[in-house]
Every structure is written in C-alpha cells, then in structure tokens.
Amino acid sequence: QETRNAIYSGPFVTAARKEFSNKEDSRLQKWGCYIHGSANRQEILETALKWVSRNNIEEYMQEHRLDDNINELRMYFNDVISWIEQTFDDVYPKMCGLDWGELYERFHNNPYDHVDVSRKVAELYNDDRVKDTKNVFEYVLGGCKDTKLLNVRVFDDITKRRVYDRQTKDAKEKGVSNCPLCAIGHDANKEKIWKLSEMDADHVKAWSKGGPTDESNCQMLCKTHNRAKGNR
Structure with a gap:
C-alpha cells in the first residue's frame, strides 16, 4: 500500500492515511477483530480501499486522487464494520481476515435475527464435523444451504x-x-x-x-x- 500511496499521492491519500494509519487510534482494537494487519504498515487502509473499490484499489485511488475528503471511503468502511457488529453478537478468531467487504455486498440487505445468527455460529464452531470454521459466517449468512463451504466430515x-x-x-x-x-x-x-x-x-x-x-x-x-x- 505504501507504493500506491506514493503513486497516487495527494489530498485524498493524506486524509486516508490520517484516518486509517494512526497507530494511536482507539478504534484499532475493534477493527483488529475483523482485519489482519496494522495501521502503521497501511494494512487497515488497504483493506478499507479494497472494500469500497470492490478490489479495484488502483482505479479507485486514481479516480479520487485529488479529492479533498474521504467521505465515501470512511462511510463505507464504517458501514461494513457496523453491519458485522449488528449481525453477530460475539467475536470469533476466524472472523479476522475474511473478505467482509464482499460478504457485506452479498448479504447486507438480508434481514437477520442476530440472536439466531449467533446461536447457529456457536453450534457450528463447536461441531467437530465442521473442518472449515472460517466459512461458518458465510454459510450462516447464506441461509445455511451451501454445506460445501464447511468441508463437513464425510463418510469413510x-x-x-x-x-x-x-x-x-x-x-x-x-x-x-x-x-x-x-x-x-x-x-x-x-x-x-x-x-x-x-x-x-x-x-x-x-x-x-x-x-x-x-x-x-x-x-x-x-x-x-x-x-x-x-x-x-
């Protein structure tokens, strides 16, 4: 991300770094539940850009290079984080590093009962037949239909x-x-x-x-x- 920041330097990058690359920011602990990486290595910023750009970071940074604000970037990032927190009552280790931006795009318009969602996640996390617990969240958000996501233990x-x-x-x-x-x-x-x-x-x-x-x-x-x- 440092290389991109240099290539697309300008008011947008300056404002984005101030928002997402401050290692003293009290929000880092919350963000760290869902995002791998650190602020001072620009990894939080990279994730925010990935989410808002649908994985087209360079194109997005080029388009917004001269913007004097990061309102869209900030709002989208906060919307994703808020959606995760409102949908799941608990934080699980395998949540960290998932492509929450992509999951948000697919599922955020669906109505969920956060109590029911959290109950299903807990059950699957404790089911020793489930091999891929990192996919539990996508499985539950998708209505518990695609069992292939879980790599369920098969008959020998x-x-x-x-x-x-x-x-x-x-x-x-x-x-x-x-x-x-x-x-x-x-x-x-x-x-x-x-x-x-x-x-x-x-x-x-x-x-x-x-x-x-x-x-x-x-x-x-x-x-x-x-x-x-x-x-x-």
Missing part, C-alpha cells in the same frame, strides 16, 4: 463399502437398482446395479438438518441422484 471408505455391499445385496434379491432413488423410478435404471465407483455416499437426513455422519444415516446413491438431491 470402510463405511461406504459396507453400505454399498448391503444395498447391493438387498437390491439384487428384490430385482431393483442398488440406488434407492433409481429403484423407485420409471426409467431404464430402475433395475441397474451400479458399481461402487459410480455412486456417492449421501446423508439420508441432511447433515445441515441434524443428520449424523455415521453408518446409520448413510446411503449410496448414483452420482446423478446424489447431485440432484443436494441438501434436501
């Missing part, structure tokens, strides 16, 4: 093999497909026996709806049906 190969063998044995005895959804269909796959490599492990009751990741809640589906089932 031994479990998948056992379930596959059991389903296949039962299917052959009944003369139907070993994919339960194919078996109740009306197309050519109604009696198809899929190979293990052609199937995916699926939560019978979706993980996001409380379904456990254990053998009792596992079924093997053909890849087409597993993709179609999604998070239902």
